[in-house]
Amino acid sequence: MNAIISASELAGLLADPAPERPAGSAAPVLLDVRWQLSTATASGQAPFDGRAAHAAGHLPGAVYVDLDADLAGPPGPAGRHPLPDVEHFGAAMRAAGVREDRPVVVYDGGQGWAAARAWWLLRWAGHPDVRVLDGGIAAWDGPSATGAEEPEPGDFRPRPGALPLLDADGAAALARTGVLLDARAGERYRGEVEPIDPVGGHIPGAVSAPTTENATAAGTLLPAAELADRFKALGVTEGTEVGVYCGSGVSAAHQVLALAVAGVPAALYVGSWSEWSADPGRPVAVGPDPQ
Known part of the structure; x- marks a missing residue:
């Protein structure tokens, strides 16, 4: 399975009805992981707010996931972004609608780093089908939605160790x-x-x-x-x-x-x-x- 997906391929999978999707298969769960490394700019501007960016516009159905809160543990001797507590991570993924039997596509603002962190964690935790939107939201020219999404709770349970x-x-x-x-x-x-x-x-x-x-x-x-x-x-x-x-x-x-x-x-x-x-x-x- 390819680890990335193009915007055009994703648009086909999300189409309703989607001819590219085999009969009975589910559309992917979408996760928005927009994030910025620095907490403030040199000019004194406010830190980047991924949740606000998500509310202003996102792929329809995509749920916002906070890298610092959901994809990493508290910073300390183990690093700035250590592994999150497995139970916390699993709960965050279920709250975002992640299911065992549905593929997942993650995206960020375009750099790909945050989306790749989500991809790696989900794959490491045993999810079999996760891909990164190549080029992030900047590559998407399809419909968008605003506000917050309220997904059906998922059933994903982490099984750590699937990746080295x-x-x-x-x-x-x-x-x-x-x-x-x-x-x-x-x-x-x-x-x-x-x-x-x-x-x-x-x-x-x-x-x-x-x-x-x-x-x-x-x-x-x-x-x-x-x-x-x-x-x-x-x-x-x-x-x-x-x-x-x-x-x-x-x-x-x-x-x-x-x-x-x-x-x-x-x-x-x-x-x-x-x-x-x-x-x-x-x-x-x-x-x-x-x-």
Whole structure:
């Protein structure tokens, strides 16, 4: 199953009646995960309000999901966006209408990071059919709705472990035995700047692979063949064990998504640099060289 869906394909699935949908199959549950990393702009503007953006306009039937509240636990030593409590996550997904027997399509404002975090969590928690709207709401030219949605409660019960997960020790080991990709911007990897975490640099042995280079200027993912070539150039060959981290486990989920589109399974280090750098006992490498 492809991990992404185009706006035109989604429009076909949502059509009523939908000729593309096999008889008796259900239309997808839609989740709106619009989110912005920074809590305020340098000019002093108010933080981005995903719920307000959802109320102002969203795909018909889409339910808003809050990344910070529903797709992550409280920030702390385990990172800025650690795994959420499984029971809390399951309750949030049921409240959003997620069912075991219905596919799910998630979207965000276009960057794809937040939607990929929702995709990864649902897949990790055992949902068999989740896709990301390629290009997010910016790619959608169909009908829209306003206000809040009140979905029928779902029945999804998380079964964690369906996708591979790394902790700090596992990430350190993988950097020596396989390929550990650092999805942050190159200057953060090299330690030239660090706007968020206590120290700049990277996990020794990790390879710089900014997530932004997986997408087109329009925000859609590169074709699968181009993604495969990119990861091959970064050392990902057949049989290579691959892991990904970023600042707090959000943009790295998008890299895992891109790898999946390229046909490469990869583990996510959810704690990422925000967890790694919070422990002064862990080594830090700087500069362009992985070591």
